[in-house]
Amino acid sequence: MKKIALALPLLLLAGCAGTPNTEKQAALTDSARQTAAGLLQTLGGELKAAMTADGPAAAIGVCKERAPKIAAEAAQKTGFSIKRASPKNRNPKAVPDAWESEALASLEKRLAAGEKPETLDMSAVVDTPEGKLFRYAKALPTQAVCLNCHGDPDKLSPEVKAKLAIEYPNDKAVGYSAGMIRGVLSMKKAM
Numbered sequence: 279m280k281k282i283a284l285a286l287p288l289l290l291l292a293g294c295a296g297t298p299n300t301e302k303q304a305a306l307t308d309s310a311r312q313t314a315a316g317l318l319q320t321l322g323g324e325l326k327a328a329m330t331a332d333g334p335a336a337a338i339g340v341c342k343e344r345a346p347k348i349a350a351e352a353a354q355k356t357g358f359s360i361k362r363a364s365p366k367n368r369n370p371k372a373v374p375d376a377w378e379s380e381a382l383a384s385l386e387k388r389l390a391a392g393e394k395p396e397t398l399d400m401s402a403v404v405d406t407p408e409g410k411l412f413r414y415a416k417a418l419p420t421q422a423v424c425l426n427c428h429g430d431p432d433k434l435s436p437e438v439k440a441k442l443a444i445e446y447p448n449d450k451a452v453g454y455s456a457g458m459i460r461g462v463l464s465m466k467k468a469m
């Protein structure tokens with residue numbers, strides 16, 4: 279009984295606010311997912327190759343220089359604006375905006391409720407003074423390989439530690455363990 283009483287107003291709300299956007303939002307969500315998958319595959323491949331060839335300290339350059347380039351290439355191809363964001367950021371520019379913070383909080387809740395971190399994502403259409411904006415956030419789960427640079431600070435290699443200290447004096451992106459959400463891949467596009 280209680281479930282029905284709760285579900286009905288929610289359905290009505292979704293119906294009123296969402297109907298004209300639903301199909302467009304679904305199509306954009308598909309396209310954002312595909313873009314994210316391609317981009318993360320390229321980045322992950324380059325990261326692993328650099329780590330195997332030269333070790334984690336040298337691979338820092340992949341995260342620093344290649345990640346934004348790969349994102350910019352995907353952005354140019356798809357028209358999405360693409361960035362990475364985390365409240366515990368390494369790059370001081372990767373601060374989440376209000377929507378990204380809310381998205382992250384809700385993805386964290388779903389993770390705690392048992393969803394798999396690899397498939398956690400969400401989208402929304404938000405009203406802005408410039409018009410309707412499609413927004414998408416995909417959780418970036420911490421995998422074993424990430425711990426070389428984002429794990430327990432006492433377990434980082436001295437080379438990685440030294441390089442991070444020079445390049446990122448205000449680094450907050452350590453202390454993660456596998457399975458935690460490291461941040462989000464965030465995309466947006468005017469609709």
Ligand code: HEC
Pocket residue numbers: 325334335336337338339341342362363364366367368369370372418419420421423424425426427428451460461462
């Ligand atoms: C070789 C070291 C290294 C490894 C391995 C690594 N990262 Fe990073 N990560 C970095 C560096 C350096 C930055 C800052 C890049 C920049 O200047 O924008 C970064 C930034 C990020 C950011 C952007 C937000 C922020 O904190 O600035 C996310 C999200 C992120 N990494 C997730 C991951 C995930 C997930 C993995 C594993 C799949 C991973 N990283 C593996 C070094 C690494």
